[in-house]
Amino acid sequence: MPREELNQIYIAVVGAGGVGRHFLNQLAAIAPKYPNIHLLLVARSTKSLAAPDHTKPLSFQTWEADLEKSTAPALDNDQIANFFYKTPRHCVIVDNTSNQDVADLYPQFLYSEVSVVTPNKKGFSGYLGLWKRIEDAAFHHLYPGQVRGLLYHESSVGAGLPVISTLKDLIDTGDKVQKIEGVFSGTMSFLFNNFAPVDGKGGKWSAEVAKAKEAGYTEPDPRDDLNGVDVARKLVILARICGLEIESTDSFPVQSLIPVELESVKSGDKFMEKLPQYDSSMEEVKNEAVKEGKVVRFVGSIDVGKKALKVGLEKFDKGHPIAGLKGSDNIISFYTERYGANPLIVQGAG
């Protein structure tokens, strides 16, 4: 195959909602710099837009209008799995959904030399068996041996922050990771930086949740953030990269900030209405920290040696990097053999 042919990259995007649209528009902005990248498919849950073949790619500039006009139906799993059947190397599936059934296809993609790029956490934080099959199927570029697709899911933890690449680099180069600790949720970060700031001010818990909801920092139903499951999923991903065989997010303590009485309330709006009745318990937690000269934060941690994962409230000295976080920033600290007492820290918008 001529070298030029080898340098071409063919992309299929599954999921074109908020994240997918943003991704495609970022790609459109840099497309002139990379004329070897070609878009062949945009698939939504309701419709799809496919290039007739790899020599006639879709337009990065007009994909959205073209998809709008398209009358082609949504693709089923088999159609997605077989999409690149006639396309030459190198093919990439970008999964911008948060669907389990797309994640279930990753091993099939990877074995047929289709690379996978995704922020979808389901393949890596769901059942252990799938994670193992994905890992077996992916090409590990430091130890090549077979024809496989590459796997990148950097943004499944810490969004654009270099978290997974940093962790893998540490491990690949022989460092021993001892502990990972951090604030893994932009929503939780925003809530606690405002509820219990270092300077001692801060509003009532329910008021801060309402403020975060209005500012668009929470899910439509804030309980989807407050239950801690999103943080737990991210911990599972990092722990498995560290070599721990964590079965699921049910395998370790995850503290939910939803009052038990409000777990079954029907709607997010009803939940918000009743939340002020439960402010006193969060106020108590905050005051207890203040008495010790500390602040409370919602963190996740992995003790690699003890194979212990934990998600929930912790108290931190005011001078601790986790205490001083701003806005909705994430912070992830890697404690390793090489770095010793002072961890390698990655911090920024999540």
Place this chain on the structure above:
Amino acid sequence: MPREELNQIYIAVVGAGGVGRHFLNQLAAIAPKYPNIHLLLVARSTKSLAAPDHTKPLSFQTWEADLEKSTAPALDNDQIANFFYKTPRHCVIVDNTSNQDVADLYPQFLYSEVSVVTPNKKGFSGYLGLWKRIEDAAFHHLYPGQVRGLLYHESSVGAGLPVISTLKDLIDTGDKVQKIEGVFSGTMSFLFNNFAPVDGKGGKWSAEVAKAKEAGYTEPDPRDDLNGVDVARKLVILARICGLEIESTDSFPVQSLIPVELESVKSGDKFMEKLPQYDSSMEEVKNEAVKEGKVVRFVGSIDVGKKALKVGLEKFDKGHPIAGLKGSDNIISFYTERYGANPLIVQGAG
């Protein structure tokens, strides 16, 4: 060529002093995991050890003793440049020297498909012409087109911290870097974290320099740290990656902490002897910051829009991440269009 052949990686290490020995021993520790990595050459300034050919590589486990026993002389530049002449792909030169003349060979390596991995700053912070030739010669993996070597010099800034890879990722994916600011020197970090800690204590300047020297945090002559040139070199590297054509470290203000009167003092020991006489000026700088409720730190910054680089003392609020640094940690903040007011921060031992 059979696929197995393509997966083999051949390494030549130039420079086997402190850094080189550490590198080779790290590689030895992970070698069992990567049986496709082969060591073909270890070259020092006084002698060398070469494998007879690529099918009979050197031992990662006994290279040090084998080099000791070797009677082969040091290699000259032509011999290093042509070392991989008969080796199949993929060859890698690991330059662990800090020599300009080895850096001058990088374009030649890269054009002949030999990859370059190095912490040596000379090729990237020296004269602009060499940097451009190196950039032209390197394979840019997002935009391939020709047979070229890969180029990795991550540890030329921030040692093991993911600084260059993070910056390149931001740029490659279309983010606009506005400003980079940080503490780029472990020595300067250690000095100022002890001289002007957030809690207001801290010893005399000359005493802190002496303490740092004893603890092995400075060069044998501490003036090689205090002149700010090492930080300036790192800024030049990052600025050039941002697209700024900085001619050299002389193109922007670099504040030296060496009292003018002591610049020409002959030895590092004599310098240390006389330094206490100049403590008052640093004390003044520290007190001025304290009056404003701040602390003083030695930082480097790049304002990309204004094409302005600067190295020297700056005052920071006590709550600023740069003020709260510990030990000899580096911290690098990337302010970008996407990240907005809160930068992406990478922090840890430098």
